[in-house]
Amino acid sequence: MLEGLMQHDVPMSLQHAFERMHRMHGGSGEVVSLRTADGEVDRVGYREIGDRSLRLASGLTALGIEPGDRVATLMWNNHEHMEAYLAIPCMGAVLHTLNLRLFTEQLVYIVNHAQDRVILIEDTLIPMVADIVDQLPTVEHWIVVGDGDASALGDHVIRYERLLAEQPGGYRFPIIDDDRQAAALCYTSGTTGNPKGVLYSHRSALLHSMAVLTADCFGVGKSDRILPVVPMFHANAWGLIYAAALSGASLVMPGAFLKAPSLAHLIVTERVTVAGAVPTLWMDLLRYADEHKPDLSSLRIVPCGGAAVPRSLMEAFHERHGVQIVQAWGMTETSPLGAVAIPPEHLEGEEHWRYRTSQGQVAPLVEVRIIGEDGTEQEWNGEATGEIQIRGQWIASDYYQDDTSAEKFQDGWLRTGDVAAISPDGYIFITDRSKDVIKSGGEWISSVELENELMGHPNVREAAVIAKPDERFTERPLACVVLDGETTAEELIAFLDGKVARWWIPDEVAFIAEVPKTSVGKFDKKRLRQQLADGELTDRHTVGRQATPTAS
């Protein structure tokens, strides 16, 4: 509009993160990869990571991969996976991370839907795909990391290290259109219908990394040492990989070794400052830490998400191990950083914990709103609830070649399926997944809040609350509890008294061996409801109603 306006042809692509890592932080940052359960690691500096990524890009180019082609990975977290994270987008191709916990039918669907031309796979994971190799007609090459038997993959096998070694060097990345070229593709692990692909642009990935670096998100800087326990095949490992490249922070990669002793060992020996994982893993680590007392004091911040983080878990880590767990909220469709629960300063006690157990304030460059059942936007008054809708620089506005998109997006906003209230100061308090909400006596009961309270009981390992059909009140909550010690149903119900509205308190408790999980470790309440319908929840205890189920 005005001559001389600051307008730029410099792309906001992941190549910028790559260049900073390779050149500026090449001598200071590193990737440490755990290779055995008993603590053997290898270390590769960022300069070498960069050099190897260029060789990988060169090798893929030699295999005929062109801008826009999809190249998949089926790998744990390690430096080779980071090389793929860098090489594939920076050469203009699309990094497609495959979730190794999927059922093979879903894997077949996803690979074919994405039309992956190459798959990078770790040798230990080959058995996973042995039976489906013939069902993947678009896959022209398998690039195998490791020396293990790869005969199940057929003739089109290339060893990763050999591919890199064969490259002549001198490869240069092409220029990227940051807003029009995709960097990565990740399929959601939704429990209904086919998986849906989310396609991330270069710009969205780079801006998302900027947000991870801001003080009120994770504040990642070059002095950090980040342990992404969250898998790199799941929602971009919460953006920690590209944030590390952009900032120069080092990465400590756990590989396939996600048990508490391995993680504790890595934190202690590598002086990890940032570690991200779902609550279940932190519960395991807490039990281990309580028993073995490892020195976890290097941890500066522990982002935790993927499921509601029980207050009891945060309190226990804080009080017994000096570790600050911070709840974050997001999903594959949100890159995933949506909100982070950094509380206001100077609050103490219950006020502090109320904010800590929220989903937090929405990240900069992203906006949220809540839409009530009547379709109107609800006020931020901490009371009114509605479905969270979100939009912004790294929020999906569509699915990749999927005609069911319409129901998930509304006027450019993503419908998250989470139901929440928002406080006047913008903190999100999720009360439920819209599909998990319990409708009782004409009002909603928050299963999430009940679960959080139940998991605060010292003898409760996990608790999932689902709706149980009820003649009089439509639905009533059923508490499905995994015990870690001896407790009766009556004791649990009494424990809830005073913590939630009396009419919310379940009439019935089912003791179960474990809560079924989705492929990314979230509570799978759909399966739990199915088990209830199929009469599989047998260890049930009726306690008796605490109050008439109407809103207080």
Next chain:
Amino acid sequence: MLEGLMQHDVPMSLQHAFERMHRMHGGSGEVVSLRTADGEVDRVGYREIGDRSLRLASGLTALGIEPGDRVATLMWNNHEHMEAYLAIPCMGAVLHTLNLRLFTEQLVYIVNHAQDRVILIEDTLIPMVADIVDQLPTVEHWIVVGDGDASALGDHVIRYERLLAEQPGGYRFPIIDDDRQAAALCYTSGTTGNPKGVLYSHRSALLHSMAVLTADCFGVGKSDRILPVVPMFHANAWGLIYAAALSGASLVMPGAFLKAPSLAHLIVTERVTVAGAVPTLWMDLLRYADEHKPDLSSLRIVPCGGAAVPRSLMEAFHERHGVQIVQAWGMTETSPLGAVAIPPEHLEGEEHWRYRTSQGQVAPLVEVRIIGEDGTEQEWNGEATGEIQIRGQWIASDYYQDDTSAEKFQDGWLRTGDVAAISPDGYIFITDRSKDVIKSGGEWISSVELENELMGHPNVREAAVIAKPDERFTERPLACVVLDGETTAEELIAFLDGKVARWWIPDEVAFIAEVPKTSVGKFDKKRLRQQLADGELTDRHTVGRQATPTAS
């Protein structure tokens, strides 16, 4: 390119920062404005700042201001200026900050060049423009902050508070094209030719704010209380204002009261965590703090720039007051954040200080290179020097309607005029301004390094080193020193021994009453060289050459 790619119509405009401030941080953040030298302040919360900004935008609209029109401010740092910072860009107009230290001829040139339609002015500053009002034909309205006499402005005077009070409310900002609409305009205070305008897009201003929030820049978060001593008319107050809005950090505004006692009082009483100013002001504050011992412990980080920050100043603040001064580098054309000198962790002593006295690592989303005298890019080896060139999301690629742009920009890179070496880990070490470089015996001598060493002497308040014509060696350095105690020229020369190459050591010292400054407080070496040529530097002392002037 690929269907379903994450592409967004959500603009990255300053309205996003405004909305976060107004809604999310409306009840927590505030602007504290100092109104008298003896400490009287007023406080306005961010909700009210937002409401008032909307009223200002409404009032300007009523005066006929349309998107793209320039609206100027001639104001100190206070909450009204922040309201202008928000209202003017968010309504689609262009905020033009006028430097109140300019000569009136320059002010006339700038206002006419920008074609400002409205000027917001503080009543106390009216005498500055009394004589030039008739020379500003584009200015249709003067909006006066304060109740003071405004008769010098003629008939077109509106009182700020009255304008706000008269608005009906309900004003809404229009939709902004973040990449095509200008948010702000600031003229450089260059010492040659006419001032040149830098036009900032909305996107560049918002992304610049994101960078200010990242951990390895200033790490600004909602708990911070920021004291921008750097004026809001100078290089966007280093981006601190918009960063505060985006993050929710509070602002503590010093108004016209920039003397050490007022600043110390504000830091202590308002528990300031971040304070930004040029080195000269910190030198004053240091002397005050040494004497009066105010409690400055709330300060988390003190960004300092605009001129090289002497190591002695940083050491003194660190050792005697526990305050961390961090050098930052940039200019009007770079929004201004270019680089920040956060040192690598785990370094001590000389190694630590070597990094602290660098200009730092370039900010994310920005790139630098150094171009040698032969026009080729120089290696980052810590030795090779060249002119710093910079480009990126908030770096100017042109001047506003100025046909002298060509010499300042090269292939999309801004030529900064600073000469530097860059270490392998990307730290910039400025050796000189290209126009201040001293060419002696066929080699360059760094005036900046000599100044820094001289200012490390306890009895030196300020030192500026300029080139003195020399028959045999072309040029030799002349040290122009402002004393703060008793010291001889011989003692100063001896003090430099062992700190710089012997052939760099000046042959001559001139004692001066003060170093002439530019309108933004930088050493004005052009005027100093003129004083030398005019024979005005009379208190000169020849010491004798320490070594033959050839490169070591």
